[in-house]
Amino acid sequence: MEAEKAYVSWVAELFPPQGQWTEADYFALPETNRIIELANGELSMAPAPGDRHQSAVVELVVALKLYVDANRLGVVRTAPLDVRLFPGTIRQPDVLFLREEHRERITERYIDGPPDWVAEVISEGTRRVDEEVKTTEYASAGVPEYWLVDPEDKTIRVYVLEGNAYRLAAIYRPGQIARSETLSGFEIAVDRVFGG
Incomplete structure (x- = not known):
């Protein structure tokens, strides 16, 4: 905890105030x-995720990676990895997929452009950002599909891009199989995501 406080203090002393951050900073x-x-010129640091969050991320990553590799579709990545959605907006999705034809978006330090599929697992401190802010940002950036995974109510909401906004395609609950709308054939049991 002391190391984190020292890091935050160091950042506060050396870099610009909130609202004035640039990509270079x-x-x-x-x-x-x-x-x-x-x-929006502001830097945010999420609290370390808890066990339910990490368990859900692991289950999603394992299932998605097996599916993507078996079908030679592209790459799967997890946070922390910078994704430059558009100028001035850099996010770190919990899980992302990038199609093989978009592999050139991967640079040494970050992914430059929207992923083809993103999942965010809601944590207590990230609910508003995941449900409201990131939903708008991912849609504006052109991410075709967004999964919002909620360990609290054990649901997976699947959003599909239509124009510049998302349409809620499905809400999956325990006992159901969550299915991708844009990755034909990718599916995972909701119970697996929340029971791992």
Whole structure:
């Protein structure tokens, strides 16, 4: 905890005030395993995720990676990894998929452009951002499909891009199989996501 306080204090002394952060400032930060994001000139640091969050992420990653590799579709990545959605907005999705034909978006330090599929697992401190802010940002960036995974109510909401906004395609609950709308054949039992 002391190391985190020292890091935050160091950042506060050396870098601009909230509302004035640029991509250059963001990329000047030293590497860290913390989730740090940039939007609207503001830097945000998410609290370390809990066990339910991490368990859901692992289950999604394992299932998605097996599916993607078996079908040679592209790459699967997890946070912390910077994704530059558009100028001035850098997020770190919990889980993402990038089609093989979009592999050139991967740079040494970050992914430059929207992923083809994103999942965010809601944590107590990220609910509003995941449900409202990121939903708008991912749609504006052109992410075709967004899964909002909620360990609290054990649901998976699948959003599909229509124009510049998302349409809620389905809400999956325990006992059901969550299915992708854009990755034909990718599915996972809701019980597996929340029971792992």
